[in-house]
Amino acid sequence: MKKIMNNKKLVYGVILAIIVIGIIVTCVFKLNFSLMYREHTKITIYLGKDYELKDIKAIAKEVFEKQKIELQKVEIYNDTPVINVENVSDEQLENLKTKIAEKYEVEATDDLIATSSVAHIRGRDLVMPYVLPIGISTLIILAYVAIAYRKLGIVKAIINLIVRLVLAEALVLSIIAIFRLPIGIYTMPIAIFVYVMVIIATMYNYQNISDKKVKEKKK
Amino acid sequence: MKTKKLTKILIVLIILALALISFAGIYVKRNNILPDYNISMSLKGARNVKLVPDDSSEEVTYDPEGNETTEGTNEDGTLKEGYTKELKYANTQEVLNEENYEQAKKILQKRFEKLGLQEYTIAANYDNGEISIQIPEGSDADTIISYLTYKGEFTIQDSETEEVLINNDDIKDCKVLYSSSTSGLTVLVRIEFNKEGTQKLKDITNTYVATTSEDGTETEKTVTLKLDNETLIQTSFDEENSQGILQLTVGTASTTSEDINTYIQQGAGISSLISSGEMNVQYKLDENVYIQSYLQEKLPIIMITLIDVLAVILLAMYLVKGRKGAFASVSVIGFIALLLIVLRYTNVVISIESIVSFIIVTIADIILLNYVINEINKNEKSINAIWGDTYKKYAKIYAPLAIISIVFTFIKSTQIASIGMVMFWGLLVLAVYNVLITKVLLADVKEKSKKD
Numbered sequence: 307m308k309k310i311m312n313n314k315k316l317v318y319g320v321i322l323a324i325i326v327i328g329i330i331v332t333c334v335f336k337l338n339f340s341l342m343y344r345e346h347t348k349i350t351i352y353l354g355k356d357y358e359l360k361d362i363k364a365i366a367k368e369v370f371e372k373q374k375i376e377l378q379k380v381e382i383y384n385d386t387p388v389i390n391v392e393n394v395s396d397e398q399l400e401n402l403k404t405k406i407a408e409k410y411e412v413e414a415t416d417d418l419i420a421t422s423s424v425a426h427i428r429g430r431d432l433v434m435p436y437v438l439p440i441g442i443s444t445l446i447i448l449a450y451v452a453i454a455y456r457k458l459g460i461v462k463a464i465i466n467l468i469v470r471l472v473l474a475e476a477l478v479l480s481i482i483a484i485f486r487l488p489i490g491i492y493t494m495p496i497a498i499f500v501y502v503m504v505i506i507a508t509m510y511n512y513q514n515i516s517d518k519k520v521k522e523k524k525k
Numbered sequence: 526m527k528t529k530k531l532t533k534i535l536i537v538l539i540i541l542a543l544a545l546i547s548f549a550g551i552y553v554k555r556n557n558i559l560p561d562y563n564i565s566m567s568l569k570g571a572r573n574v575k576l577v578p579d580d581s582s583e584e585v586t587y588d589p590e591g592n593e594t595t596e597g598t599n600e601d602g603t604l605k606e607g608y609t610k611e612l613k614y615a616n617t618q619e620v621l622n623e624e625n626y627e628q629a630k631k632i633l634q635k636r637f638e639k640l641g642l643q644e645y646t647i648a649a650n651y652d653n654g655e656i657s658i659q660i661p662e663g664s665d666a667d668t669i670i671s672y673l674t675y676k677g678e679f680t681i682q683d684s685e686t687e688e689v690l691i692n693n694d695d696i697k698d699c700k701v702l703y704s705s706s707t708s709g710l711t712v713l714v715r716i717e718f719n720k721e722g723t724q725k726l727k728d729i730t731n732t733y734v735a736t737t738s739e740d741g742t743e744t745e746k747t748v749t750l751k752l753d754n755e756t757l758i759q760t761s762f763d764e765e766n767s768q769g770i771l772q773l774t775v776g777t778a779s780t781t782s783e784d785i786n787t788y789i790q791q792g793a794g795i796s797s798l799i800s801s802g803e804m805n806v807q808y809k810l811d812e813n814v815y816i817q818s819y820l821q822e823k824l825p826i827i828m829i830t831l832i833d834v835l836a837v838i839l840l841a842m843y844l845v846k847g848r849k850g851a852f853a854s855v856s857v858i859g860f861i862a863l864l865l866i867v868l869r870y871t872n873v874v875i876s877i878e879s880i881v882s883f884i885i886v887t888i889a890d891i892i893l894l895n896y897v898i899n900e901i902n903k904n905e906k907s908i909n910a911i912w913g914d915t916y917k918k919y920a921k922i923y924a925p926l927a928i929i930s931i932v933f934t935f936i937k938s939t940q941i942a943s944i945g946m947v948m949f950w951g952l953l954v955l956a957v958y959n960v961l962i963t964k965v966l967l968a969d970v971k972e973k974s975k976k977d
Binding site for chain 1: 567570575646647648649650653655656657811812814815816817818819820821822877878880881882884885888889892918921922923924925926928929932933936938940941944945
């Protein structure tokens with residue numbers, strides 16, 4: 307029993323340590339937003355010819371080397387690729403223009419490439435739409451727990467679920483912060499996944515305790 | 526015994542057919558007769574719009590009293606005495622600041638909500654005021670975009686003196702209404718004023734009336750309702766309006782006519798502009814193109830990874846649970862196939878968020894089947910009792926999933942609603958499918974294990 311308690315304490319200690327480190331990392335280094343969510347440059351290539359995205363990718367990798375890039379296609383005609391990149395210098399643009407012109411045998415004119423900046427999507431704009439549904443769901447679920455598992459102790463059952471949810475979400479966010487995982491399109495779905503799985507796991511746990519109690523009573 | 530074996534074979538064949546139909550489709554004359562998935566903007570692509578602060582200017586002539594005028598030049602083109610010419614910028618330097626960019630972003634968000642746009646992204650560059658927007662491609666995309674560059678400055682002015690009598694600060698809300706009559710359906714824009722606005726409107730309706738003098742000459746004092754300096758209507762009033770509500774007719778047409786949709790769109794557009802407030806910065810459209818999602822390139826990798834993970838889990842079920850695990854694995858494949866068909870027919874939006882929801886219900890199904898197999902292995906109860914107890918137990922465990930699914934479904938945002946919808950249909954399919962298909966599949970295995 308003592309060993310279990312010690313292990314529990316150790317687990318909670320590790321979780322809290324990760325959360326604290328996560329908070330420190332977030333404060334010092336800020337969160338690492340994915341390329342499409344941070345301010346970046348969009349390079350539109352008016353090729354006017356059919357192309358393969360993999361060829362454009364190869365050229366972009368040559369030009370921008372280690373920089374993260376994301377490729378897109380404009381409109382329905384397969385003749386205008388877009389390269390998203392964080393920073394672009396005049397030299398890199400010229401280089402890109404030359405390589406594209408060489409590969410597709412087009413003139414390297416100024417009209418071949420156009421750049422425009424894309425604004426940064428704020429973290430709060432990502433999170434805010436989820437606050438209301440998660441808030442309402444959590445309140446109803448807590449009410450449900452208070453009714454369905456009242457025999458386990460209403461306050462205990464509710465607090466336990468809240469603590470688990472808060473710790474799990476904080477842990478996920480801390481891991482994202484510590485390992486510099488990019489905040490982007492996958493962040494909120496992951497948070498939702500964790501939220502739902504923690505609730506299922508807690509309900510499973512409560513149900514098993516409840517079943518055990520019923521069995522013990524029967525015995 | 527033979528009948529049971531035949532039933533089991535039939536069930537496996539049904540699952541195989543489901544999987545084939547779901548993953549490959551039903552082709553008649555080279556056309557898949559199954560409805561296409563409704564793919565979200567984040568996975569398919571979106572109309573990318575970029576708004577930038579308007580940097581244009583125009584030369585304006587002022588009279589000696591400092592009022593704008595169009596009659597300040599002589600016949601030879603020179604300025605009249607006392608008149609001055611100045612460049613008037615669409616945006617002065619004072620308005621180009623972070624606070625106003627944030628205000629513009631919030632007003633645009635309000636307009637989207639008023640226009641019923643459920644899926645969009647918006648980001649502002651607070652250094653230069655550029656606003657990047659993504660909205661789903663569709664027949665109404667251009668209409669929506671046409672309302673983005675309006676400042677939303679609504680005024681009721683004296684038609685003669687152009688004195689502003691009412692502006693955006695006096696408005697409480699604005700809605701589109703429909704009223705049916707014998708001539709068809711009339712689309713109305715209903716402007717509701719706040720306390721101050723109501724008082725102002727009351728005064729206006731008493732002042733701006735048509736009067737007839739003793740000698741019979743009619744004089745009419747009118748007001749002009751303007752939106753971004755474009756005249757909506759010029760009118761006078763017949764009676765006092767103390768309700769604080771003003772209704773403008775957009776148009777009347779029969780319900781079957783195409784015009785009615787145009788009127789509804791126009792009404793919704795005007796209402797969204799009036800009710801969302803006035804932007805301090807004048808924006809202009811800098812970019813408007815359809816761009817495919819960058820996730821399209823990654824989607825095959827995501828799908829292959831998910832299929833691989835599922836294959837490993839199902840294989841593990843077979844290795845750990847033996848024959849029962851194998852049948853449960855077949856059942857899970859059938860569940861996924863059936864849910865995918867249901868999602869096609871119910872037109873649920875498929876997004877990254879709804880894929881996560883799909884994963885959650887699949888995990889819920891696997892957990893439930895794992896419990897059933899464990900109970901079968903205990904050899905304590907009949908198969909009906911096992912399923913009955915399992916449903917009772919898991920109804921309590923999965924009740925929060927049902928709560929989440931209902932709450933999320935009623936949220937306006939497409940991505941969030943898609944989580945709820947997939948979860949809702951997933952739970953429904955899970956409950957019905959397992960009792961009809963999986964129960965029969967595992968019942969046969971139960972008898973075998975009893976014999977063993």
